[in-house]
Amino acid sequence: MPLPTRYSEEPNFWFSFWTTYINSQNPNCFMRISESEFGAYIGKYNNVLYLCHRNADPDAIGSAFALSRAFGGTVAAVDDLSRTGGAAAKIIGVEVLISPSADAYDLAVVVDTSVRQQLGEILPENYALVDHHLDPGLLDGAEFYIQKPSKSTAEIVWTILKENGKTISREMALGLLVGMISDTGRFKRAAPESFRTAAELLEAGGFDYDEALQVLSVPQDISQRIAVLKATSRSKIERQGEWLVASTEINSFEGSAAMALVDIGADVAFAAGRHGDRIRISARSSRAAVRMGLNLNELMGEVGRAHNGDGGGHKAAAALEARGEPQTLLLECRKKVAERLP
C-alpha cells in the first residue's frame, strides 16, 4: 500500500495509520493490546518462553531478557545468535536456549520478529508478539500482540516495564540500550523518543554510554572479513539513472555484505546466499533511496512471497528467504528497484 512520503516520519500518523490498516485487514482481530496491559495478559500464563528470531540480534536478546526478568520466563532463539547478539547475551549474563521444543511452555512471546519464516519450525500454537516491524505476518493467530512502528523493540519493552511498574536492573537497562544502539545504527536512524528512552535507560542502569557501545565493538572474525571482501569485489553494479544498485552472492554474512556495499557507495545492495534448499537475500539501501520512497520491507516481501517464501524488515534493511536460483531472485529484486526509483 503506497504511502504519502511526507507523512512517513510522523510517528502518530504511522501508529494510527497502522492500527487502522491492521483492523481493516483483520476485522475479527481484537488482540492488539497496549503496553500497560502486558502484565495482566502475561500473568495468565505460568511458563513463558521469550522467543527471538533466527540469528538473534541485540535488540531481540536485550528485549527478551528484560521481559523475562520482569515478568518471569525463559529466553530462547531459533538456530543461532548473531555475532553482536552473542556478545550482548554474554555481557548481560543471559542463558539463551537454542531452538527448544515449545511443548514445555504454555505461551511463547515472539520478540522482534514479524515474519513466520524467521522462526523455523519452532512457532507454537499459543504465542504472543512484541515487535516493531510493520508487517502483519504474525498478527493473525497471536493470542495478543503489541506491534508499533518504533525504531527498536527495546523502546517498546522499556514502555512496557515502566507502565507495569517494574524495577529495572543494571543488566536489563544495558541490554535494552545495546539493542537500541544496534537497531538505530548508533542513533543514525533514531527518533526523538529514542533519545529520551536512551537517557532514561542510562539513568536507570547507572552505567556510561561508552560501556553500552563497547558491547557492540566485537571484532569480526577473519573468515567473515574475507567473505565480505570477496563478495564486494565480485559484485555486479548496475546504474539506473542516478542510482547505483549492487548485487552479489555470498554463502553467509549476507547482511554484512549488503551493508558493506552501501557503505562504499551503492544506493541499494542485495547479497544472496544458499542455505540448504533455500535462498536468503539481504538488502540494504542508502538514506537517499529511502527518501525517494524505496521501501525494502515491501519489496523483499513481494519477491519472497512470489517464490514460495517470505520477506520483510524495515524500509532501509530487509531480507527474504525463498526458493529458486540466486541470480533469478537478484534480477527480480533489481527490477523492482527500477520500478520504484525515478
Ligand SMILES: [Mn+2]
Ligand atoms: Mn529490532
